[in-house]
Amino acid sequence: MARRITIFGATGSIGENTVDLLTRQGGAAEYDVVALTGGRNVARLAEQARALQADIAVSAHEDCYDALKAALAGSGVEVAAGPQALAEAADRPADWIMSAIVGAAGLVPGMRALRHGTTLALANKESLVTAGPLLLAAAAQHGARILPVDSEHSAIFQALVGEEIEAVERIVITASGGAFRDWPIEALKNATPEQASSHPNWAMGQRITVDSASMFNKALELIETKEYFGIDPERIEAVVHPESLIHALVGFRDGAIMAHVGPPDMRHAIGYALNWPDRRDLPVARLDLVQIGQLNFRPACETRWPALRLAREVMRAGGLSGAAFNAAKEAALDAFLARQIGFTQMAEVVEAVLARLSGDSLLTNSPESLEKVLETDHLARQAAAEIVRGLEH
Numbered sequence: 001m002a003r004r005i006t007i008f009g010a011t012g013s014i015g016e017n018t019v020d021l022l023t024r025q026g027g028a029a030e031y032d033v034v035a036l037t038g039g040r041n042v043a044r045l046a047e048q049a050r051a052l053q054a055d056i057a058v059s060a061h062e063d064c065y066d067a068l069k070a071a072l073a074g075s076g077v078e079v080a081a082g083p084q085a086l087a088e089a090a091d092r093p094a095d096w097i098m099s100a101i102v103g104a105a106g107l108v109p110g111m112r113a114l115r116h117g118t119t120l121a122l123a124n125k126e127s128l129v130t131a132g133p134l135l136l137a138a139a140a141q142h143g144a145r146i147l148p149v150d151s152e153h154s155a156i157f158q159a160l161v162g163e164e165i166e167a168v169e170r171i172v173i174t175a176s177g178g179a180f181r182d183w184p185i186e187a188l189k190n191a192t193p194e195q196a197s198s199h200p201n202w203a204m205g206q207r208i209t210v211d212s213a214s215m216f217n218k219a220l221e222l223i224e225t226k227e228y229f230g231i232d233p234e235r236i237e238a239v240v241h242p243e244s245l246i247h248a249l250v251g252f253r254d255g256a257i258m259a260h261v262g263p264p265d266m267r268h269a270i271g272y273a274l275n276w277p278d279r280r281d282l283p284v285a286r287l288d289l290v291q292i293g294q295l296n297f298r299p300a301c302e303t304r305w306p307a308l309r310l311a312r313e314v315m316r317a318g319g320l321s322g323a324a325f326n327a328a329k330e331a332a333l334d335a336f337l338a339r340q341i342g343f344t345q346m347a348e349v350v351e352a353v354l355a356r357l358s359g360d361s362l363l364t365n366s367p368e369s370l371e372k373v374l375e376t377d378h379l380a381r382q383a384a385a386e387i388v389r390g391l392e393h
Contacts, residue, residue: 002032004093008086008109009100011038011045013205014123014149017267018098019048021274024283028053035089037101037109040064046071053077055092058085060105087112096274098149099124102207103330104323104377107131111370114138114146121273123149125217125224130323131373132227133366147273148228152221154269155248155260156229163252171231172249173221174241175300176264178213181240185304191343193336207333214346215305216329222311223322233315238308240298245287263287306347310354321354321363323373324380328353331384341391349391353383 005022009015015038022031033052038045039060049057049072056078059068065081072079080089083105090097090112098121099110106124111131113120115138122128127135139146148154152173160168179198180188196213197206211217218238225236244264251257262268263285271282302309307329314321331353332346341349357363357380367373 002030004032004034004095005097006033006035006089006092006094006113007098007100008035008037008090008106009098009102009123010036010048011041012100012102013208014100014266014270015098018100018270018274019052021267021271021282022052025274025280027051034092034094037086037089042067042071046075046077049077050075056080056089058089060086060101083108091116094118096121098270099127100149102126102205104130104326104374107373108370111135111138114144115142117143119145119147121147121149121270123270125150125220126326128224128227129220129326130377131367131370132224132322134370134373136227146228147276149266149269149273150221150224151247151264151266151269153224153228153248154272155262156225156250158272159248159250159258159260160229163250163258165229165231167252167254168229168231168235168250169253170235170237170251171225171229172237172239172251173218173225174244174246174248174297175215175218175238176212176244177240177242177298178215179209180213181242181298188304189342189344193339196336196343206337210333210336211329214307214343215300216307216333216346216350218300218305219307219311220326220329222308223315223325226315227322233312236315238300240300242296242298243292245292245295261287306351310347310350313354317358317363318366319364320367320373320376321358323367323376324354324357324363325350327377327380328384331381331388335384335388340388345391349384349387352387353380356383356387 033054035056036049036054037058042064059081062082069079086109090109096119097113100123104126107127110127148157196210247260249257249259265284268284314325328350332349335341
């Protein structure tokens with residue numbers, strides 16, 4: 001019986017790479033593609049759905065329904081649109097689901113999918129950041145499995161194969177440093193969205209590329225590491241590694257360090273999750289160590305990248321701090337892309353939101369339900385909007 005596959009966020013960079021691997025590994029002849037979801041790139045979503053003979057294609061936006069319906073006319077592919085349609089797509093039985101919707105919007109479909117005991121390939125780091133305990137509890141309750149797809153967490157996962165987590169002394173995740181790693185720190189406040197959207201090593205969507213420049217993506221990954229692997233925050237480190245060839249290192253109590261080394265190509269982490277526990281041939285570059293010559297590392301300065309300091313505060317606080325942190329980060333990023341605030345003001349907005357919401361002990365509460373997480377998300381976005389308006393004047 002063919003494996004049943006669903007991809008949430010099929011038209012984004014992770015989704016496109018997943019579709020590429022599925023196609024290379026036999027496509028519709030090898031896999032039963034249950035659902036593909038996307039945003040406003042209706043033409044590409046329809047093209048993917050036709051090529052993989054998906055059962056259903058879903059746009060996250062209700063106003064895209066007619067265009068998607070027209071693009072898939074005569075194909076036999078069912079069409080739906082809107083947030084509720086996304087959640088319902090997650091209820092369709094599948095053996096392996098890629099969760100690649102960017103932001104908190106990916107949380108609900110991922111949680112719904114876990115209730116069916118599926119394997120969830122998690123590229124949506126916000127899910128663990130905002131609701132890590134809920135997500136892991138749901139997986140345990142329903143016999144589901146979560147496999148990390150972030151390159152850093154896939155690297156950690158692979159380095160831990162055959163090892164006991166109790167033997168881990170520290171985990172080091174690497175950061176490219178993004179577009180501004182060599183800029184004078186005083187110049188950052190004048191950085192534009194266009195400048196922040198150009199990554200030196202990776203080909204990614206605009207939002208995550210800007211998050212890389214601000215190091216908010218690495219801040220999320222620090223929190224994600226704590227949640228997924230159950231490691232104390234004090235044992236999680238970040239370093240800047242400009243070549244982006246070492247994705248993470250795991251240090252053990254006997255002094256040994258296991259490093260995962262590979263090209264900056266997301267198809268490695270995606271392919272590992274897709275084929276786990278086996279390994280299959282992947283169309284990624286093979287490294288020539290002699291040609292590389294050397295690998296470089298720099299400290300991840302929390303003055304240059306205050307997002308890292310804020311992440312450590314969130315990890316220590318626990319509770320709903322992650323949900324507030326992520327929502328404030330997304331709102332601040334929206335404001336920066338809309339040119340309402342400057343590049344360095346994104347961290348200021350997030351810090352102000354955390355300070356405001358922690359005043360009534362809201363953030364120290366455990367995320368006992370998805371509704372509570374979503375409520376915190378809403379409150380943080382409201383607070384961020386108010387703070388942004390204050391900064392504009």
